[in-house]
Amino acid sequence: MFRERIHSLWNPECYHGWGKNKKFFEGWYYKIISENQEHKLAIIPGIAMDKKGNKQAFIQVLDGKNLEASYHKFLADDFKPTPRKHNLSIKKNRFTENSIEIDLPNLKGKLQFKQRNPWSSSILSPNIMGPFSFVPFMECYHGILSMDHEIEGTLEYKNKKLSFDNGRGYTEKDWGHSFPEGYVWMQSNHFSKPGVSIKASIAKIPWLGSSFIGHIAGVLIDGKLIEFTTYNGTKLKKCSISSKEVCLEMENKKHSLYILAKRKEATSLAAPIAGFMDARIEESMNAQIEVKLTNKKSNIVLLEDTGFSAGLEVAGNFKVLLK
Numbered sequence: 001m002f003r004e005r006i007h008s009l010w011n012p013e014c015y016h017g018w019g020k021n022k023k024f025f026e027g028w029y030y031k032i033i034s035e036n037q038e039h040k041l042a043i044i045p046g047i048a049m050d051k052k053g054n055k056q057a058f059i060q061v062l063d064g065k066n067l068e069a070s071y072h073k074f075l076a077d078d079f080k081p082t083p084r085k086h087n088l089s090i091k092k093n094r095f096t097e098n099s100i101e102i103d104l105p106n107l108k109g110k111l112q113f114k115q116r117n118p119w120s121s122s123i124l125s126p127n128i129m130g131p132f133s134f135v136p137f138m139e140c141y142h143g144i145l146s147m148d149h150e151i152e153g154t155l156e157y158k159n160k161k162l163s164f165d166n167g168r169g170y171t172e173k174d175w176g177h178s179f180p181e182g183y184v185w186m187q188s189n190h191f192s193k194p195g196v197s198i199k200a201s202i203a204k205i206p207w208l209g210s211s212f213i214g215h216i217a218g219v220l221i222d223g224k225l226i227e228f229t230t231y232n233g234t235k236l237k238k239c240s241i242s243s244k245e246v247c248l249e250m251e252n253k254k255h256s257l258y259i260l261a262k263r264k265e266a267t268s269l270a271a272p273i274a275g276f277m278d279a280r281i282e283e284s285m286n287a288q289i290e291v292k293l294t295n296k297k298s299n300i301v302l303l304e305d306t307g308f309s310a311g312l313e314v315a316g317n318f319k320v321l322l323k
Contacts, residue, residue, distance in 0.1 A: 022275065029174075032169050037309045042283070045090055057079035063157075128142055140203075148169075148195060183202060184314050188309060190309045192305050200217035214230045215230055219293050248261075262288040284312045285309060289307040
């Protein structure tokens with residue numbers, strides 16, 4: 001168990017819950033959008049354990065087009081991760097970095113992912129959490145498995161065949177015991193130019209009896225990931241949230257980032273609190289994200305575009321994030 005947990009530190013796609021028996025959750029988030037953006041699904045497999053040690057496996061499906069969500073509950077023994085690599089099965093459902101196989105009552109099929117773009121990794125910064133990856137008491141950990149990739153395959157959804165050939169996907173994950181008290185999360189990889197992707201989040205982070213506002217953003221452009229994080233010296237200049245939009249401004253020594261996200265109608269999803277999936281959050285898959293990325297030294301605008309089919313969550317006590 002110890003070796004598996006150490007291995008997962010530098011391999012965030014892998015299961016982190018070896019030896020965990022209570023107050024723990026782990027979930028993988030697969031966002032899949034068809035080529036014409038007509039079909040929008042998020043598929044979320046995971047495991048949840050409450051304070052008393054009660055456990056359940058689950059697969060949650062978000063239908064962004066029809067604003068519907070379904071929660072499929074399984075026995076904890078049906079959750080079968082593979083040591084030292086991401087190869088997870090929940091009964092007849094299988095999830096890896098490069099594929100998913102789904103066998104649910106209203107959703108069946110197989111998808112392949114090609115040309116994935118994971119977050120950068122190094123010995124001291126294994127993934128998007130950076131050095132916080134090694135802190136043992138964090139409320140929630142986060143990992144980006146692919147900022148953008150191509151999809152191949154077909155799903156049968158409610159007796160209709162949906163083609164995802166040449167579609168675009170995004171994959172991330174979370175683990176710990178609870179989502180933050182207040183947070184904003186957004187992501188889109190549907191810009192006017194293929195291969196561009198943005199992910200940004202702001203959250204209240206508990207820390208040694210106190211708390212701080214953490215921020216993480218990444219822009220994938222021309223095959224390069226430009227990172228804006230709390231630990232790389234990025235400053236959060238602005239965070240405003242209304243019923244219609246979210247505006248964020250960040251900058252570090254090299255770049256500045258302006259984001260204006262237009263909120264759309266959202267769908268309720270189950271979320272973890274103290275390990276179990278008893279909380280509720282609202283997520284839209286139809287938001288729009290206006291982005292302006294500037295090289296501060298040359299004053300050249302590297303990206304000024306709008307991303308569609310965007311995932312957007314504004315959750316909990318978001319007022320603590322305002323700046």
